[in-house]
Amino acid sequence: MTTIPSQAAVAATGLRKSFGDQVALDGIDLEVAEGTIFALLGPNGAGKTTAVKILSTLLKADAGTATVAGFDVATQAAKVRESISLTGQFAAVDEILSGRENLLLVARLRRVPDAGQLADALLARFQLTEAANRRVATYSGGMRRRLDIAMSLIGNPPVIFLDEPTTGLDPQGRIEVWNSVKQLAGQGTTVLLTTQYLEEAEHLADRIAILDQGRIIANGTLAELQQLLPPAKVEYVEKQPSLEEVFLAIVGAAGKDGHAGNDPSIGTDKSGTDE
């Protein structure tokens, strides 16, 4: 709880935004420490995308201030854009180009010296080498998202925004994305992601803010949020495999982790199956 504000990769105070008389953000404060994963959790229409758009300089806030990587989003927008990458709600990839061409495009726009070499390295890292020269229109949802995230890594921006990175993905695709996000944070990149899936926030984030109707109604680590509720009771229940576990066992999961039973802390674990 007592993090030092000077090292915040993202900091916002009192952000407000309305569209006509529709209030999207009603004064939110948030702070993301460098190198951590921060999840903005909330239902559709809570204001998650609006918050991300303001932080990535695509929208201007009506009130409040925000800094990203130490730069003010309103007055130093160009500096902010040099420090971030945005992966929007829908995979923002060029369908007519191949995967490799998409990476080259972003690398050239970011003036990366060895664009071709970097593209090949990213293709390998995101298991897209085989599909490298195919048009993106032929990619699966998971492949598109991986390409999308790979494009966001070009130029090594210190802060990455992921707006609902796994919405619309099948379970394998979701695990692939989760692995990529964890790998990123492992390298010191700050990740701010939005999600409507409780499980995703729980699985990935160091800190979670719950956004509802434009306000942050809770903010903390998973453990802190759990303390908001009455203490857990110890019950013994016979554990049935969740549908997801069955599904992944039958089709042969793409990811290795996520199912090694690393979530023993939560007693009643229904959240994974019903999204």
Add this chain to the structure above:
Amino acid sequence: MTTRFFGDTAILTGRSLRHILRSPDTIITTTIMPIAFMLLFVYVFGGAISQGSGSARYVTYLLPGILLITIASSISYAAFRLFMDMKNGIFERFLSMPIARSSVLWAHVLTSLVASLTSVVVVVLVALVMGFRSEAGVGAWLAVAGILLLFTLALTWIAVIPGLTAKSVDGASAFSYPLIFLPFISSAFVATATMPGPVRAFAEHQPVTSIVDAIRDLFTQQPVGSDIWIALAWCVGILIVAYALAMATYHRKIA
């Protein structure tokens, strides 16, 4: 910042030109309608209109108007491509990157110029097969190219507006229908003198007539007179207004 702008514009133009190379059908569909009009007017109506002066001469008479129709139908694809970029999020990706923001629009405009002029060349080749001949020298051809380029640029900036604001694909390209229709109420197919009063008044004072007359005079080596200046004034005027409106729309969109 300016070197950034030119570099980014070049990279992004390369991207959308690649789109056209990969879907050459956009060039083909753009040229089908003008070519069909040309065939129809020359071989079906042409005998009645040209009063026996020969279909080859009527092709030459007709071609300037047909070229304007070609450009008008081509720029609807500019609106379409811009709309698709807005819709699938790649526009936002570009805008959140450290690039010159206006280069995103300029890339679409330059691509539209290349696509339109490619279509124009295809239509001119078909006209040559149908008997179009011109003794015009290099200077006159350059003047024709310049007028067409300016006309395309003006219409493309008009196309940017629906491209940025449309809610659907159909909305993004529907604006071009009246532009395609405009040459029919001009001197493009028949002399305006045969038209009844109000129609004639409209035809003689709308931009297409002066542009068509100027290009026709250049093709047939007639003195262009004041037509060319009226034509240029229209093109530049439309260009300035469309550019200002498109930029205002763009800035409203991107905050």
